[in-house]
Amino acid sequence: MPGEKPAIKKLYALSSENRRxxxxxxxxxxxRIGKREYEVKFKHDxxxxxxxLWKNRKYPVEIVRSRQNKYEILFNDxxxxxxxxxxxxxxxMKVLKAAKGRPxxxxxxxxxxGKIVDVLVREGSDVLQGEPLVILxxxxxxxxxxxxxxxxxxxxxxxAGSNIMKDDVIVEIKMG
Amino acid sequence: xxxxxILIANRGEIAVRIMKTARKMKIETVAVKTASEPNAMYLSxxxxxxxxxxxxxxxxxxxxxxxxxxxxxxxxxxxxHPGYGFLAENAYFAxxxxxxxxxxxxxxxxxxxxxxxxxxxxxxxxxAGIPMALGSDGKISDEEEAVSIxxxxxxxxxxxxxxxxxxxxMRIVRSPDEMxxxxxxxxxxxxxxxxxxxxxxxxxxxxxxxxxxxxxxxxNGNVIHLGERExxxxxxxxxxxxxxxxxxxxxxxxxxxxxTATDIAKTVGYYSAxxxxxxxxxxxxxxxxxxxxxxxxxxxxxxxxxxxxxxxQQIRIANGESLKYIQQDIKLTGWAIECRIxxxxxxxxxAPDPGKIIKMNLPSDSYxxxxxxxxxxxxxxxxxxxxxxKLIVSGTDRKDAIRxxxxxxxxxxxxxxxxxxxFFRMLVRNQKFLKGDYTxxxxxxxxxxxxxxxxxxxMLAAWLATSLFVEENLQDNSISVDYENGKEMSPWLLNKxxxxx
Numbered sequence: 001m002p003g004e005k006p007a008i009k010k011l012y013a014l015s016s017e018n019r020r021x022x023x024x025x026x027x028x029x030x031x032r033i034g035k036r037e038y039e040v041k042f043k044h045d046x047x048x049x050x051x052x053l054w055k056n057r058k059y060p061v062e063i064v065r066s067r068q069n070k071y072e073i074l075f076n077d078x079x080x081x082x083x084x085x086x087x088x089x090x091x092x093m094k095v096l097k098a099a100k101g102r103p104x105x106x107x108x109x110x111x112x113x114g115k116i117v118d119v120l121v122r123e124g125s126d127v128l129q130g131e132p133l134v135i136l137x138x139x140x141x142x143x144x145x146x147x148x149x150x151x152x153x154x155x156x157x158x159x160a161g162s163n164i165m166k167d168d169v170i171v172e173i174k175m176g
Numbered sequence: 177x178x179x180x181x182i183l184i185a186n187r188g189e190i191a192v193r194i195m196k197t198a199r200k201m202k203i204e205t206v207a208v209k210t211a212s213e214p215n216a217m218y219l220s221x222x223x224x225x226x227x228x229x230x231x232x233x234x235x236x237x238x239x240x241x242x243x244x245x246x247x248x249x250x251x252x253x254x255x256x257h258p259g260y261g262f263l264a265e266n267a268y269f270a271x272x273x274x275x276x277x278x279x280x281x282x283x284x285x286x287x288x289x290x291x292x293x294x295x296x297x298x299x300x301x302x303x304a305g306i307p308m309a310l311g312s313d314g315k316i317s318d319e320e321e322a323v324s325i326x327x328x329x330x331x332x333x334x335x336x337x338x339x340x341x342x343x344x345x346m347r348i349v350r351s352p353d354e355m356x357x358x359x360x361x362x363x364x365x366x367x368x369x370x371x372x373x374x375x376x377x378x379x380x381x382x383x384x385x386x387x388x389x390x391x392x393x394x395x396n397g398n399v400i401h402l403g404e405r406e407x408x409x410x411x412x413x414x415x416x417x418x419x420x421x422x423x424x425x426x427x428x429x430x431x432x433x434x435x436t437a438t439d440i441a442k443t444v445g446y447y448s449a450x451x452x453x454x455x456x457x458x459x460x461x462x463x464x465x466x467x468x469x470x471x472x473x474x475x476x477x478x479x480x481x482x483x484x485x486x487x488x489q490q491i492r493i494a495n496g497e498s499l500k501y502i503q504q505d506i507k508l509t510g511w512a513i514e515c516r517i518x519x520x521x522x523x524x525x526x527a528p529d530p531g532k533i534i535k536m537n538l539p540s541d542s543y544x545x546x547x548x549x550x551x552x553x554x555x556x557x558x559x560x561x562x563x564x565x566k567l568i569v570s571g572t573d574r575k576d577a578i579r580x581x582x583x584x585x586x587x588x589x590x591x592x593x594x595x596x597x598x599f600f601r602m603l604v605r606n607q608k609f610l611k612g613d614y615t616x617x618x619x620x621x622x623x624x625x626x627x628x629x630x631x632x633x634x635m636l637a638a639w640l641a642t643s644l645f646v647e648e649n650l651q652d653n654s655i656s657v658d659y660e661n662g663k664e665m666s667p668w669l670l671n672k673x674x675x676x677x
Binding site for chain 2 (some may be wrong): 008009013017021023026027030031033040042047048049052054057058059060061062063069071073074075076077078079080082084111112113117132135137138139142144148153166
């Protein structure tokens, strides 16, 4: 970025499960494990596509999504989501988080594309964690989509017969 | 051999599998090209391809009996192999083939019908003195009847579809107040999947192992079994990994269960290859569950430990030949494990993840067999099953097979969709699995996660995310992809381009 700014000495990658990985700046092509530095290469070729080479082993990688400082990486067939923070943004984030408290709303999204065959709740219904919300049919299987939390249904976005895509919101629940 | 040309009424890996054996036997094959998969791999292996891409019917051709018969006649096929799924267990289709003087490579229609209807199968097995779980006498008409019968049998019970299979229309009920909801779900699912909403109830055996026996029977009344397969690792009653033999059986139990399996086959005048499924409880009591009157997805593990090509046997039996083997000839040697590599997102509860396979590199070690119907460039379409490949690994014993499996799994390279690979990589390191200490509730009860990153994987992914951030935001010290062809291109751009297709 152009202009005057303080030097960044470190970057943090925070996983969605709140694990923190710290990398010195400027970023090196190697990672220190204990006392040794191991080279890490990010490569691409015709046979394997993009991959990371680490300790003589190739790992398939794919950059699934990226938005601002948020990255979803598919690494050896497992996806990980990270937000990359500088020491300053990390500090700011902590302050903001402390001020905001815990979220009180939960959106339930479709885990897979399919068709809603039955809606078992309506706006205003009280639901308990584990209670079925809708029946979603995908690949000829009927799947119960269950409430992840205790709360009250504030919005139902689907009806019986709706075709939905993965990650479409099914219902919104106010926690409590 | 009277059979000269076989119409494969199927697609995917099983079509490929059948063609390989047919070719070995110098029999020609006919494949059907459909609009949803006009470039599928199975088409390239057939001697004759029937172009059905202009078919605009709602029903897939592989379920269209009249059409398939017409295709068989038009292409001068004298036999039909149904594979698994689709019409493989449709008695009417088998009969239609026979009526048109086309050999149906499978069991007689009457046996398909009797074993396909679970309540009739129960009655037949009961009359033949086959051990079974308590259950309803026939189909249940409503939830009140369900509650009353379940009360007599004792909870937990399992609701099953009369025409069922593959876990559809199946629900476990643990108390009377769950019955109404579960009865409705099971019945609706059964209607959708099998065009028949009828369900029945059985006592639910807690924590059983799923053990199935492969049988072979000819048209002259000879019936043998080829040992068992252990298929307890299931999710929603769908198998993920199978092995043969099972560490839960000894010679005595194997021969008792095998005898029961062949007895069932004899009772219905069975011929062709078939599978008799049992539940084995913790006290080593076994209960007949159902008979599958087709070749099964997991048949390769049996082929490996017996050295017998099951598709070849199906063809020879259909051709009227007698079995070359008697029971004493069947020796189980070594151990085999099959992992079903499906296009599914393990992290989203095994949700199907259809898409185009961009790269696919598979191990070719001597202990590996791959059965697949796709290659790089193929598309896993949402309208069919999510199978990419079956990784079948052998070893001298279970420990050796698992060790080989671990190595092979690390060599499988598939890009383009998410796969079940992370599940298997975790499983072959799971202590309970390694000990053979698992039942059908393993995934549900013994696992808190369906996958496990190895020690440094997440850290490497974090490094990559950080390097992308650096490239985007701090251009003064950017890191670029090291391209083998010398051209440096931002992985960002590359990825955006890939995603546009």
